[in-house]
Amino acid sequence: MTKALNELSITEAALGLQAKEFTVRELWDACASKAKEKNAELNAYLELFDADDAAIASAQKRIDSGDAPLLCGIPLAIKDNILIEGRVASAASRMLENYVAPYDATVIEKLRQTGALFLGRTNMDEFAMGSSTENSAFGPSKNPYDITRVPGGSSGGSAAAISAGIALGALGTDTGGSIRQPAAHCGLVGLKPTYGAVSRYGALALGSSLDQIGPLTKTVADSKALYDVLSGHDPRDAMSLPDGMYEASKTVEKFRIGVPRHLLEKGLDADVLENFNATLARLEEKGHTLVDVTLPTSAYSLPSYYVVMPAEASTNLARYDGMRYGHAARGDTLLDDYVLSRSQGFGEEVQRRILLGTFVLSSGYIDAYYRKAEAARDVLRREYRNAFESCDVIAFPTTPSPAFKFGEKSDPVSMYLEDIFTVTANLTGMPAISLPMGTVEREERALPTGIHFTADNGQEELLFRIGAEVTGETLY
Amino acid sequence: MADIEDVKKLAALARINIPEDKLAERAAEFDRIVSYIGQLDELNIQIDTTPEASALRNVFREDGEPTPSGTWTEKLVAHFPKKEGNHLSVKKIISYD
Numbered sequence: 251m252t253k254a255l256n257e258l259s260i261t262e263a264a265l266g267l268q269a270k271e272f273t274v275r276e277l278w279d280a281c282a283s284k285a286k287e288k289n290a291e292l293n294a295y296l297e298l299f300d301a302d303d304a305a306i307a308s309a310q311k312r313i314d315s316g317d318a319p320l321l322c323g324i325p326l327a328i329k330d331n332i333l334i335e336g337r338v339a340s341a342a343s344r345m346l347e348n349y350v351a352p353y354d355a356t357v358i359e360k361l362r363q364t365g366a367l368f369l370g371r372t373n374m375d376e377f378a379m380g381s382s383t384e385n386s387a388f389g390p391s392k393n394p395y396d397i398t399r400v401p402g403g404s405s406g407g408s409a410a411a412i413s414a415g416i417a418l419g420a421l422g423t424d425t426g427g428s429i430r431q432p433a434a435h436c437g438l439v440g441l442k443p444t445y446g447a448v449s450r451y452g453a454l455a456l457g458s459s460l461d462q463i464g465p466l467t468k469t470v471a472d473s474k475a476l477y478d479v480l481s482g483h484d485p486r487d488a489m490s491l492p493d494g495m496y497e498a499s500k501t502v503e504k505f506r507i508g509v510p511r512h513l514l515e516k517g518l519d520a521d522v523l524e525n526f527n528a529t530l531a532r533l534e535e536k537g538h539t540l541v542d543v544t545l546p547t548s549a550y551s552l553p554s555y556y557v558v559m560p561a562e563a564s565t566n567l568a569r570y571d572g573m574r575y576g577h578a579a580r581g582d583t584l585l586d587d588y589v590l591s592r593s594q595g596f597g598e599e600v601q602r603r604i605l606l607g608t609f610v611l612s613s614g615y616i617d618a619y620y621r622k623a624e625a626a627r628d629v630l631r632r633e634y635r636n637a638f639e640s641c642d643v644i645a646f647p648t649t650p651s652p653a654f655k656f657g658e659k660s661d662p663v664s665m666y667l668e669d670i671f672t673v674t675a676n677l678t679g680m681p682a683i684s685l686p687m688g689t690v691e692r693e694e695r696a697l698p699t700g701i702h703f704t705a706d707n708g709q710e711e712l713l714f715r716i717g718a719e720v721t722g723e724t725l726y
Numbered sequence: 727m728a729d730i731e732d733v734k735k736l737a738a739l740a741r742i743n744i745p746e747d748k749l750a751e752r753a754a755e756f757d758r759i760v761s762y763i764g765q766l767d768e769l770n771i772q773i774d775t776t777p778e779a780s781a782l783r784n785v786f787r788e789d790g791e792p793t794p795s796g797t798w799t800e801k802l803v804a805h806f807p808k809k810e811g812n813h814l815s816v817k818k819i820i821s822y823d
Contacts, residue, residue: 352801488785553765564740571741574814575805584817585741593743601744602752605736606759609728612739617773622766625773662755663762 255280256415260472263418264320267313274310274323274367275301281325281369285416292392294401294410296330297338298370309365320475322365327417329408330371331378332463333452334358341454342386343376345570345577345595355452356484357421357463364479369417373407376597377567378428378456380404381668382659385599390656393435396695399653402432402668408466409436419467419476423453425460426555427648427672430684433466434648434700437686439473439717440466442672444707445679446491448477449484457562458489460555460676470685470717471725477710496708500642505716507533507703508543508641517670518650521690525699526647529687533719543637543644547629548674554630555673556666557610557623563600564607570595602662627677634678638706643716646671648684648700652692675704683713685720728757 255277258266266272278301289295309323328334331341333351335358340346354362361368375385383391383406393401394414401410405422409432412420422429424442433440441464448463455461465476484490509530514523530540572578572591579590596604610619637644648671659665675682682704689696701720705712718725733753737744744752799812808815 349805352798352805485787488787547769547771550766550769553763556759556763557766572807573816574802574807578807584819587817588741589743592741596742601737601740601742602755602759604740604742605733605752605756608736608740609732609756609760610763612736619763619766621773622769622771625771626766626769629771661758663758666759666762 254415256284256418258418259468260321260324260419260475261469263324264322267323268318274306274313277323278306278325278367281416281418285369285411288414288416291397292394292410292414292416293373293389294391294407294414294416295327295370296340296342296373296388296407299337299368302367305365305367309367312365319364319479321361321479323367324418325367325369326361327369327372327408327411327420328358329405329420329422330374331423331454332357332421333454334368334371337371339371339454340387341377342374342388343595343597343600344387346454347387347577349576351452353452356449356486357480358452360479369411372405372411372420375404375406376600377454377563378404378423378425379563379599379603381427381431381665382654382656383407384656385597387597393653395437395653395697396692399655399697400435402435402653404428404432405466406432409433409438409440412436412438412466412468419465419472421463421476422466423456423461423463424676425456426559426676427669429464429466430648430672430682430700430702431668433684434687434702435653435698437689437698438466438468439470439686439721440464440684440700441473441477441710441713442675442682443477443481443710444491444496444681445676446489446495447681447708447710448480449482449487449490451484451486455566457559457676458566459562460559462676470714470721470723473683473717474714474725481710499709499711502642502712502715505533505538505643505712505719506541506641507538507716508541508637508644510543510545510548510644510646512544513548513646513671518647519652519690522647522649522651522699525688525690526701529701529720530645536719538719541641543641545630545633545637545644547626547633550626551630551674551677552666552670554623554626555669555677556606557619558627558677560603560607561611561620562607564604564611567596567600567604599662630674631678634680634704635706642712643703643705645701645703647687648672648702652690652697652699671702680704680707681710681713683717685717687720728760729753732756
């Protein structure tokens with residue numbers, strides 16, 4: 251049986267378009283009509299865009315001319331914290347509910363140049379703070395595998411949309427796991443590129459030393475196709491890496507896979523660990539070798555992250571004061587204007603993290619928390635670099651458990667623990683990918699799990715290659 | 727450990743108002759988070775302020791006009807909650823009465 255057009259991967263759809271099996275309009279209509287039908291239940295999109303007739307016609311023309319890039323005519327979903335000129339970009343916050351983006355983010359500009367199309371803007375945790383989309387000011391998204399469960403977060407709307415077949419691929423942002431964790435919970439491939447590899451110009455900032463934009467896709471080939479377009483130096487993002495900053499990817503045929511067993515001794519569901527071991531065993535059968543590695547400071551990654559990220563978030567979010575744009579409440583004095591705008595505009599989790607950031611940066615505490623956490627990042631980078639002397643990539647599960655139920659993690663710390671495996675790559679800046687790792691059963695439902703690989707800075711190519719080994723794809 | 731007074735003070739610094747009836751709950755949560763990140767106490771590492779042989783450094787652009795004046799004015803002014811012409815209008819900060 252042939253797949254419905256909305257069920258195709260990006261690469262499959264591109265081949266179909268080039269072979270004239272269907273038109274750009276037919277592909278768009280298939281995705282857009284399915285999205286309208288399914289979104290009421292899933293709340294994956296905060297807004298579905300009308301068809302851009304000019305863009306569709308122009309994409310078709312390029313395909314007909316036989317000289318179209320792979321992404322030409324492909325309908326994608328965009329996380330609501332990435333600016334698309336003339337569209338609302340709310341970061342799922344009341345603060346920016348009516349904020350219309352004055353310009354395109356660099357990644358949007360790049361996608362437009364390839365002829366990609368935008369289906370809509372996807373739901374997320376408010377300002378990307380959360381792991382479930384439950385912190386969205388506009389209601390949570392549902393996991394298509396089981397709608398009583400979260401899709402993960404913060405890029406949960408993007409993940410739910412692809413998983414439900416209402417986007418062929420999507421952009422997310424990842425500050426502590428916000429692309430990789432929802433990818434794991436929705437059975438997808440999610441890539442957090444090397445820090446600085448993809449421009450953040452036009453992305454609403456959370457933690458500026460951690461944030462990266464990256465792709466969520468059905469396959470590794472799609473992930474690579476999007477990454478190849480998104481990456482590259484951009485003078486408009488001061489932290490954008492100059493081209494050639496890191497040595498070009500090593501060529502590896504047989505991988506040495508580092509496994510930090512000491513991190514997997516507790517806190518992990520038994521069947522998730524079984525899937526992990528089974529996936530590693532399959533890789534060994536293919537001729538790759540497993541290497542024991544130790545990353546002793548990893549135990550302190552999550553507490554370090556929950557110092558650095560709120561510190562940066564409280565600084566970044568100081569700009570939302572109701573003066574020039576965003577939610578603007580008015581009281582008797584100028585101070586009232588600030589306080590009312592911020593108290594009404596920000597949801598609880600955002601307020602919580604602003605307070606925490608204010609705390610760890612305050613004089614008297616900055617050494618014990620912020621500077622200590624920054625020092626821990628240096629140690630983590632060193633430990634990973636040492637580990638990469640004896641291995642090419644490092645593997646662990648993306649999350650300790652499959653997708654959880656709504657309301658299950660109402661205590662903030664229990665929600666934060668969802669990121670225990672993913673935050674380290676943001677602290678070190680190194681690239682990381684989550685890939686489907688089979689399912690586990692919960693309440694008679696099969697729920698996806700994810701395997702996570704980290705590589706050294708600039709080595710995305712190694713992640714795609716090991717990813718293709720896991721999924722059984724042929725990349726080249 | 728953090729108490730209600732600490733949370734009130736931080737909220738004031740951050741220009742956020744936490745309603746009285748929420749203060750106890752928010753302080754308790756805050757205390758749990760602070761004790762979680764307090765694990766960093768156990769970590770015995772040197773705090774070295776010189777960046778570790780890192781390739782990361784601050785990048786500055788050349789002085790000058792990155793965009794011609796007026797390029798963004800209309801779009802940005804459209805967001806102002808209150809304006810006079812192209813000027814942002816805000817409350818008086820100092821009063822003399």
